[in-house]
Amino acid sequence: MSDRAEQLGQLTAKFAGWDAIFGGTTLLTKNELVAACSGVSVLGFNILMAKYTGDEKSITLLVKGSTQTINRKGLIGNPELSGVVALTAVSEFLGTDLCPGCNGRGSIFPKGTAVRTCKTCEGKGRVTPGQRRRARLAGVPVQEWRDHSCDKVVAKIRNILEREEGAALVIFFRKIQG
Numbered sequence: 001m002s003d004r005a006e007q008l009g010q011l012t013a014k015f016a017g018w019d020a021i022f023g024g025t026t027l028l029t030k031n032e033l034v035a036a037c038s039g040v041s042v043l044g045f046n047i048l049m050a051k052y053t054g055d056e057k058s059i060t061l062l063v064k065g066s067t068q069t070i071n072r073k074g075l076i077g078n079p080e081l082s083g084v085v086a087l088t089a090v091s092e093f094l095g096t097d098l099c100p101g102c103n104g105r106g107s108i109f110p111k112g113t114a115v116r117t118c119k120t121c122e123g124k125g126r127v128t129p130g131q132r133r134r135a136r137l138a139g140v141p142v143q144e145w146r147d148h149s150c151d152k153v154v155a156k157i158r159n160i161l162e163r164e165e166g167a168a169l170v171i172f173f174r175k176i177q178g
């Protein structure tokens, strides 16, 4: 496997160096990603660009596309909420819900003892914020957030993004290993 492939592999693994992505270090250039992405869906391409190069245009497109999906499927009674719910789903997908207990690693390494699974997130590396926190971050009254089942819509959008990311990564790895 090439160095780049290995780096991306490490990123997607559980012990991902999240600090590297969100600390401002870019592991892939946009051109490298573009070259390895022929055959990846447009959505998948924007997902990889957003997640692994931090491309702002792609992030904007993901939020826009997710908002349109919510509206098209009529997932929320009040269309004024679609945008903020989409933004919540995309930002969580891009990694802002990392577990504070283990910083997204899923395990903790106490000095002088064996590696332990993080109790806060049960090894998942992520914690799903509760309705209250999501509503606050989105600037929507909690009651309204709850009334429109916004949590369910966030979960649905995240599922779509995760599925599409998985499909895109399969193609991506095939290309760069080719």
Ligand SMILES: [Zn+2]
Residues within 6 Å of the ligand: 099, 100, 101, 102, 103, 104, 105, 106, 107, 118, 119, 120, 121, 122, 123, 124, 125, 126
């Ligand atoms: Zn944790």
